[in-house]
Amino acid sequence: MTLRDDVGLMAGPEALPRDNGELVFAAPWEGRALAIAVTTVERLGLPWDEFRSRLIAAIAEAPERPYYESWALALERLLVDHGITSPDELAGATPTERPPL
């Protein structure tokens, strides 16, 4: 499956990090965060712009922050804003170590 155009063709500071045209990730969780956001936005039936606008805001408030950290923040805010979860619930679900592989 390929990325929808509205995801893959984002331009500007929110554009997906690429090297030579191909997506690059600094760590595997980044790829996972990308896939979770794309599939969830679709599942919720939301326009991609709901995520994109929060991503742009997260990058703008801390331009030096690594791209996928802003991405994760945007996803969290989207879910909280839509009443799907709360910061408390997320805190309770946060693991302290990586699950066994």
Next chain:
Amino acid sequence: MSDHHAPEPLAPVEARVAAIETVLERRGLLDRSLVDAMIEQYEHNLGPMNGARVVARAWLDPAYKRRLLADGTAAIGELGYGGPEGHHVVVVENTPTVHNLVVCTLCSCYPWPLLGLPPTWYKSAPYRSRAVREPRALLAEMGTEIPDDVEIRVWDSSAEARYLVLPERPAGTDGLDEEQLAALVDRDAMIGVARP
């Protein structure tokens, strides 16, 4: 599981993404098969094409192969690949008497720009320890029987050197062009857990 390595530290953001995934699953909002299918795409299709092209070029062009083995980073750069994580790539050549296997015993150093995302097993403690301790048995379990008279060399990747295996060109591929040859090379062959 090996107890020779401390658990990898879990970055706060990585933990938070895991929490998001857990919560979405609770709500029945996460289609894990779709998520996995997307990730598989990055693992298998995006990165390894770069590495496969490097291998195919080396099979076809002896001069390129010499440059690749002498200075992997520079030769790979000739094809336009590189980037921060791809620095200091060392290419090791399989021969009829030597089979090379790549591991990162301490974490999960990996030539991302060439191979995409590392597979889950690459980061697992059993792979990381057994690749060093009993590579022949490990490879056999992964479906790759290395004859006893073939030496197995294990290369431990680090931030300083990321290894890429140059597999042996399969027999009967004389008439193939670069693109056809590249299609024969997959990620596992370039890690050294398979042979094309």
